[in-house]
Amino acid sequence: MSADKGLTHVAADGTPTMVDVTSKQETLRTAVAVCEVVLPDSVIDAFGTDDGMLVSPKGSVLTTASIAGVMAAKKTHDLIPFCHPLGLTGCDVDLALRGNIVEIRCECRVVHRSGVEMEALTGASVAALTVYDMCTARSHDIEIRRTRLDSKTGGKKDFHRG
Numbered sequence: 316m317s318a319d320k321g322l323t324h325v326a327a328d329g330t331p332t333m334v335d336v337t338s339k340q341e342t343l344r345t346a347v348a349v350c351e352v353v354l355p356d357s358v359i360d361a362f363g364t365d366d367g368m369l370v371s372p373k374g375s376v377l378t379t380a381s382i383a384g385v386m387a388a389k390k391t392h393d394l395i396p397f398c399h400p401l402g403l404t405g406c407d408v409d410l411a412l413r414g415n416i417v418e419i420r421c422e423c424r425v426v427h428r429s430g431v432e433m434e435a436l437t438g439a440s441v442a443a444l445t446v447y448d449m450c451t452a453r454s455h456d457i458e459i460r461r462t463r464l465d466s467k468t469g470g471k472k473d474f475h476r477g
Contacts, residue, residue: 324397333397336428344469345424348435350462352417352446354454359415361453367412369450376449377410377417384408384442388423388434395437399429406434408442417446420465430470436462 326332354369362369362376369376385406392400405424410417421438423431443459450457466475 331397333399334429336399339428339470341426341428342469343424343426344430344467345422346430346432346435346467347420347422347465348432348439348463349418349420349465350439350443351419351460352443353458353460354415354417354446354450355456356415358450358453358457362450369412369417369446371449371452373449376446377412379449380410380417380419380442380445381408383445384419384421384438387441388421388438391434391437395433398433399427401425401427401429401431401434403431403434406438408438410442410446417443419443419446430467432464432467436464 323334324331362371368378373379385408388406388408389403392398403423403425406421408419408421410419419439419442421435421442423434423438425431440462443462447457447459463476464474467473
């Protein structure tokens with residue numbers, strides 16, 4: 316692999332590297348990531364719902380997962396080796412229970428030279444893992460699926476999933 320193949324995190328000699336963003340403009344950058352957690356009926360039956368919220372013996376699953384997602388988004392640079400440390404100016408992690416599917420949406424915002432896609436993806440993923448953790452006592456038949464970037468703005472190119 317080499318930089319001539321268009322890989323941003325690979326130097327000309329093939330070594331992994333952090334992208335140098337020194338010459339980029341600071342702009343408002345946003346990203347939205349989504350994913351789903353599919354819960355078996357046994358989890359829904361065991362925890363029930365209270366106004367659309369899963370309530371386990373550990374507390375509100377969706378509220379706890381939202382907090383975990385925000386915390387994770389803020390720490391993305393500690394988890395992904397070449398991510399720049401970003402002082403997020405905003406991060407919203409929203410979870411909704413629709414039938415037996417928890418829909419997760421994480422939106423991150425920053426004024427910076429680097430985008431926030433990885434922060435949004437990390438926030439959504441950790442929120443999903445938190446739902447799994449809080450529900451696993453009732454079933455291991457929980458599926459996390461469809462984790463993806465939905466949109467990003469700022470920087471060279473905007474992206475919006477069709």
